[in-house]
Amino acid sequence: MKPVYPLHYRVALLPAYQPNPLRALLSLQLAEKTIEAPAAGQLLVRMKAAPCNPSDIAFMQGGYNVVKPLPAVPGFEGAGVVADVGPDIDPAWIGRRVSVFVQGHNDGTWAEYVLVSPKHILPAPDGFTLEQAAMFFINPFTAWGLMETASGQNVLMNAAGSRLGEYLLALSKQRQMHLIGIVRKEQTAETLIKRGFDSVLVSSSPDFEQQLRQAIQQFQPHLFLDAVAGEQCGQVASLLPPDSRVVVYGGLSGKEISGISALQLIFKKLTISGFDLNAWFAAAGNEKVNEVARQLSLIIRNNEVQNPVAITVGLDELAKGLRHYLGAMSEGKMLIRF
Numbered sequence: 580m581k582p583v584y585p586l587h588y589r590v591a592l593l594p595a596y597q598p599n600p601l602r603a604l605l606s607l608q609l610a611e612k613t614i615e616a617p618a619a620g621q622l623l624v625r626m627k628a629a630p631c632n633p634s635d636i637a638f639m640q641g642g643y644n645v646v647k648p649l650p651a652v653p654g655f656e657g658a659g660v661v662a663d664v665g666p667d668i669d670p671a672w673i674g675r676r677v678s679v680f681v682q683g684h685n686d687g688t689w690a691e692y693v694l695v696s697p698k699h700i701l702p703a704p705d706g707f708t709l710e711q712a713a714m715f716f717i718n719p720f721t722a723w724g725l726m727e728t729a730s731g732q733n734v735l736m737n738a739a740g741s742r743l744g745e746y747l748l749a750l751s752k753q754r755q756m757h758l759i760g761i762v763r764k765e766q767t768a769e770t771l772i773k774r775g776f777d778s779v780l781v782s783s784s785p786d787f788e789q790q791l792r793q794a795i796q797q798f799q800p801h802l803f804l805d806a807v808a809g810e811q812c813g814q815v816a817s818l819l820p821p822d823s824r825v826v827v828y829g830g831l832s833g834k835e836i837s838g839i840s841a842l843q844l845i846f847k848k849l850t851i852s853g854f855d856l857n858a859w860f861a862a863a864g865n866e867k868v869n870e871v872a873r874q875l876s877l878i879i880r881n882n883e884v885q886n887p888v889a890i891t892v893g894l895d896e897l898a899k900g901l902r903h904y905l906g907a908m909s910e911g912k913m914l915i916r917f
């Protein structure tokens with residue numbers, strides 16, 4: 580049934596950017612907004628679920644690529660049902676379950692309703708749970724894009740207990756490549772070895788560097804996927820074989836990259852670059868995105884990834900959910916249900 584306008588709905592609102600993540604999450608407020616009707620080029624989605632990703636935390640800290648005018652509604656992805664469409668959009672969308680991706684300055688997905696453009700939705704594949712549909716955009720496609728940079732060579736990654744790590748593991752198995760992980764907790768390493776990582780190193784262990792040398796010697800990874808940055812990037816890069824690449828796709832340490840040797844760049848042909856999912860989507864085009872979505876949905880339906888949700892909360896329980904997520908990120912996401 581179409582909503583009655585003006586439509587009043589609840590959102591989470593960030594009043595100010597806060598470098599301290601705890602302060603940022605405690606500052607979130609519940610607020611009411613109003614929509615008159617979707618305009619041309621817009622679909623109105625009744626949100627059902629939305630996760631919290633590291634990019635949402637970075638956004639609330641004011642440390643992300645997207646900086647919205649304040650107060651702002653956070654949330655870069657989620658899932659829901661199309662409730663209404665603008666005058667130029669096919670009304671057949673109404674009632675369809677969709678995965679949503681919000682970038683730019685528009686209100687985010689931590690809201691009961693969101694307005695999106697057709698290029699920022701995907702029909703939720705048949706058989707997907709709500710959780711799977713809500714987390715179908717950011718990590719699956721990023722893992723795919725990162726794997727494209729591997730050219731079949733073995734891969735070393737940090738923050739390996741992440742959901743993205745799950746997708747990289749599934750994709751590396753399909754391609755018969757070895758995946759070596761770096762984590763910061765022993766318990767995470769034990770879980771990942773059971774899941775099928777070829778080797779998992781614990782960065783907090785006193786013999787980390789020696790373990791890293793051995794793993795690099797054994798598996799010869801020529802690609803390091805770095806989500807942490809800081810001094811760990813330089814430490815790992817210095818041990819990679821000649822002709823290796825570092826692709827930085829996250830900055831979880833909150834620190835600048837350091838310790839990259841000029842000699843290694845010049846004489847061992849180390850290259851370093853970044854990965855941005857938005858740029859990947861822009862370059863990919865619709866046909867490729869749909870084909871990759873089909874292949875990723877098979878991985879999800881075949882339970883090759885688990886996508887665990889560690890805590891589910893309502894819009895009025897965000898501080899509780901975010902505290903839990905920040906304390907044990909490898910356990911799974913915080914999911915907001917509306």
Ligand SMILES: NC(=O)c1ccc[n+]([C@@H]2O[C@H](COP(=O)([O-])OP(=O)(O)OC[C@H]3O[C@@H](n4cnc5c(N)ncnc54)[C@H](OP(=O)(O)O)[C@@H]3O)[C@@H](O)[C@H]2O)c1
Nearest residue numbers: 633721738740741742743806828829831832855856908909
């Ligand atoms: N560039 C892009 O376009 C793009 C797109 C998607 C995702 N990403 C990035 O990909 C990364 C993983 O995202 P996700 O959603 O898969 O994460 P996630 O499932 O929420 O898990 C986060 C992981 O990072 C680890 N971690 C957190 N802070 C860390 C630190 N300071 N040092 C080392 N490890 C740390 C956590 O380990 P503990 O359990 O030990 O806390 C956990 O395993 C993030 O950096 C995210 O921003 C980038």
